[in-house]
Amino acid sequence: TYYRTTADELAALGIKVVIYANHGLRSALAAMERTYAEILRTGSTASVEAGLWPIASIFAMQGMDELEPASERASIEA
Secondary structure, three states: OOOOOOHHHHHHOOOOOOOOOOHHHHHHHHHHHHHHHHHHHHOOOOOOHHHOOOHHHHHHHOOHHHHHHHHHHHHHHO
16 A cells, blocks of 8 residues: 555654565566466467476475475385
8 A cells, every 4th residue: 555655764663564465476466467478379388488487496495305305215115
């Protein structure tokens, strides 16, 4: 609602925490809309690949590298 108000202005008013609750979601939705429009326009994902996060980065963020040894142990024990 107060998108023109800066963090410095809020700090000057004594506000110590600002929560930008929806901005990440709203920007992600805008990016998804652009990406899917491009896929529909071109009929392929080739033109959007360079702008995507690498799958390895997504797996790392999820902690998949920590889960891999556990899955290997499970298959060895089975």
